Amino acid sequence: MAIQQICTVVEMTPLNPTTFWMTLEVGKLVEEHGLHAGQFLHIACGEQSFLRRPISVALAQPDAPHDTAALIFEAKGEGTRWLSERRPGDKLDVLGPLGNGFSVEEGGRYLLVGGGIGTPPLLGYAEYLGARSVAVLGFRSKDRVILEERYREACKETYLCTDDGSAGRHGFVDQQVKEILDKDKDFTAILACGPKPMLRSVAKAAAERGVQCQVSMEERMACGVGACLGCAIQMADGTMKHVCKDGPVFDAGEVDWNV
Numbered sequence: 001m002a003i004q005q006i007c008t009v010v011e012m013t014p015l016n017p018t019t020f021w022m023t024l025e026v027g028k029l030v031e032e033h034g035l036h037a038g039q040f041l042h043i044a045c046g047e048q049s050f051l052r053r054p055i056s057v058a059l060a061q062p063d064a065p066h067d068t069a070a071l072i073f074e075a076k077g078e079g080t081r082w083l084s085e086r087r088p089g090d091k092l093d094v095l096g097p098l099g100n101g102f103s104v105e106e107g108g109r110y111l112l113v114g115g116g117i118g119t120p121p122l123l124g125y126a127e128y129l130g131a132r133s134v135a136v137l138g139f140r141s142k143d144r145v146i147l148e149e150r151y152r153e154a155c156k157e158t159y160l161c162t163d164d165g166s167a168g169r170h171g172f173v174d175q176q177v178k179e180i181l182d183k184d185k186d187f188t189a190i191l192a193c194g195p196k197p198m199l200r201s202v203a204k205a206a207a208e209r210g211v212q213c214q215v216s217m218e219e220r221m222a223c224g225v226g227a228c229l230g231c232a233i234q235m236a237d238g239t240m241k242h243v244c245k246d247g248p249v250f251d252a253g254e255v256d257w258n259v
Contacts, residue, residue: 002096003033003095004093006092008066018075019075019146021070022071022073023068023070024069024092026068027067029097031062035097036057037058037059037124038057038100038124039057039096039097041095041097042096043083043095045083048078052095053080053083054244056193057070058120058121098244099245100247110129110134111190111211112190112191113194116138118218120146129155133154133155134157135158137168138161138173139161139163142162142167145160173194173198173202178209181206187211188212190206193216202215203255206252207253213252219231221243229242236256
């Protein structure tokens with residue numbers, strides 16, 4: 001059950017000119033309410049912003065006297081720019097935990113595929129799975145790369161791709177994913193988070209090779225609790241589901257990728 005509370009900022013660190021690592025004290029959201037990576041918190045971003053902003057959880061840690069959650073976000077609009085200007089000690093109105101995360105099995109092997117700001121929600125899984133994970137990270141260019149070293153420290157292997165070839169492999173993540181799966185299909189599942197075109201391509205590659213795939217969908221959210229239709233997406237069986245309430249993580253086979 002989501003609860004509303006006032007949380008304290010304990011860290012705000014720029015990862016590049018537009019991306020920020022924010023750590024919040026979140027009461028007992030981890031210990032008592034099960035907050036974990038891949039879920040999100042809905043944050044009020046100043047008096048001028050009527051709608052809250054959904055920010056994905058990268059890491060969640062039980063601690064005393066307050067649990068902590070690391071949230072990594074881009075300052076793109078008025079609300080997230082306001083959020084990036086907060087400093088340690090500032091208070092935020094937070095609603096959460098919301099949504100679901102990825103499902104992982106004890107002892108399973110996972111291929112983690114992140115694109116751009118879809119990379120942070122997978123970080124907690126990389127650090128939990130350790131050598132049982134392989135990561136493919138995609139960014140537009142070298143100056144947009146974030147969290148690479150954290151993934152390299154955690155995962156058995158980490159592959160970096162950039163659209164312009166300024167770092168790592170030149171090209172999109174789906175080609176790297178195909179090559180990995182063509183050599184090794186022994187993954188319990190692919191966990192993917194990023195732009196919808198990337199997710200569509202990764203889901204297709206997984207389906208063609210018989211590997212289960214979970215995707216974290218990105219849609220604009222208003223209420224965050226499934227009361228409005230702002231984040232509704234169509235499923236393969238013709239039904240509609242809400243990314244905020246039923247997701248953001250879905251089995252890739254459930255999603256209608258043709259819409």
